[in-house]
Amino acid sequence: MTKLIAGLLCAFVTLQGSLAFANEQDMLTKEARTVMKGFGMELKSTLVAAMKSGGPVNALGVCNTKAGPITMKNARDSGWNIRRTSLKLRNPSNKADAWELAVLNDFEAKKAAGANPKKLEHSAIIEKDGKKTFRYMKAIPTGKACLLCHGAGIKAPVKEKIAAHYPSDKATGFQLGDIRGAFSLSKELK
Ligand code: HEC
Structure with missing residues (x-):
């Protein structure tokens, strides 16, 4: 009987633990979506x-000088690490890390299998440099x-300007x- 109670108690504690974990991840996902939307809207309105x-030639210069500062400002204001990355880069400093690369490849596989690219997102809590992130x-x-x-x-004048700013485009x-x-956001957890 005590064993059964202990077993039940144990199951309950484990369940509570995983529920708390799921809630934390859900909450963080919601927060990340909000921060990403604000950032995305600011980028888009600047571009438009x-x-x-x-x-486009003027806009290209604006992207070149403003994309970085807009990203940094949104990161500073929100307290999140924010970036954009891709499998085919324009700016080499947007290069994906191993985790991002795996997610980008997974997005491509899901799209190839028929998923709507507008709906592809992924969140996780991982260990990064020894810290829960x-x-x-x-x-x-x-x-x-x-x-x-x-x-x-791409029209010639735009092409030329891309080549001038991004020789490895x-x-x-x-x-x-x-x-x-993809947008990529992260936050270290306490
Ligand atoms: C006027 C030209 C222009 C247009 C239009 C444009 N981009 Fe870009 N894009 C750029 C430039 C320039 C960069 C590099 C910015 C930098 O130096 O960080 C860039 C970078 C990016 C990146 C970051 C990854 C990388 O390759 O460095 C993403 C993602 C991206 N663009 C998506 C889009 C999407 C989606 C649209 C349409 C809504 C779009 N862009 C429209 C010029 C443009």
Whole structure:
């Protein structure tokens, strides 16, 4: 009888433990989504304004000078590590780490199996450099406006400016609906 009670108690404690864990991960996922949306909207509105005022060549220069500072500002304001990454990079400093690379490859496999790229996201709590870390990624699909600078038929003046700023650019040749890359957010847990 005591054994049974002990067993039940044990099961209960374990269940509570995993529920707490699931709740923590759910809460962090929600927070990451909110931070990512704010960041994504700021990037997009900056891009749209730059396109309106001077077309893609001007917007390319704006992306070049503003993408980094906008990312840093959103990270500072939110307390999250924020970045964008991709399997085909424009800016080499956005290179994926091993965890991000595995998630990006998994997104590609899921898309190939028919998943909607707009809905692909992944979160996990992992050990990073000996510290418990929450990580979140969300795929960024290629929209029509992205093709001007990431598509197959990029116009000569845009192409030249890309080559000038990003001599090792790999981020062209994308088609509508392709996964252009992903947002990647992380936070060290106490
Ligand atoms: C006006 C040209 C232009 C347009 C339009 C554009 N991008 Fe980019 N994109 C860039 C530049 C320039 C960079 C490199 C920014 C940097 O130096 O961090 C970049 C970088 C990125 C990155 C970061 C990963 C990497 O390769 O360095 C992602 C993801 C991305 N773009 C997605 C998109 C998506 C999605 C759209 C459409 C909504 C889009 N871009 C539209 C010029 C553009």
